[in-house]
Amino acid sequence: MNVLTFFDPSSADLETPDPEDVRMLTEDVWLALLGEDEVLLPRLVPPGSPFDAAGVWSATVTVTGGWQGVVTVELDEDVARQLTGTMLDIPGTETVADGDVADAVGELVNMVGGNVKSLMPGPSTLSLPAVAAGRAAFPSDVTEACRLDLAWRGAPVRVSVHIPQ
């Protein structure tokens, strides 16, 4: 997914979210959606590495206004389907349709992004989620402000926040 931004860097606070706050809110959202035993573990990934799952779903929301940024979630395909099945209470992942995966992954990034927005200076506006099958690609006018590489049941999950350069 090519992430498009329409930022005005001159008008916004370029404050960076605290990675520990982003980790905690991501864990809160994850546990609420998947259950209290479904822990996200930290995963060591070299800086600058693209998301390395074989199959990927990605989703972004954009915050504009008093603070500007792009919040992105990238998930391994199996993680995305299991997340969707759990959210819809469907046993197994065979019957999970792509449309439902897009809906579930979009809701995940909406929840993470809405909570990131609440941490940052306002007032600002949260966009509707953009969801795609495939990893996220970012334009050159943004820089990575925060990145969490995590693993759920051994499969990769990434949450990142980009801000205007």
Place this chain on the structure above:
Amino acid sequence: MKILIADDSRVMRQIVIRTLRQAGHGGHDIVEAENGRQALEMVTSEAPDLVLSDWNMPEMNGIDCLQALRAAGSDVAFGFVTSEGSEEMRQRASSAGAAFLIAKPFTPEAFDDALRSIA
């Protein structure tokens, strides 16, 4: 009680319905809307006792829906279920006439407290 759930995400509507059940509020009639505009129309056609609405939706967002309802003279109980739980959003919701704002991620207890507050 009849509850109108407005959210563009089918997954989230299912989660809200499940959470209501977990909170001990599973016996209510549920009707669903996919955006604020549809919710606005369904308040007239379905006469719900409570609207549980997402904030951020296509076509018409939740706050515009609430303001349109109040401008049209509707006093239906209205609560937000949204990922944006900042004080600024809570004040905007309250000023527009919302009874409560439940922030995502939520618990069954948050729904129970909210529904009891309007009983």
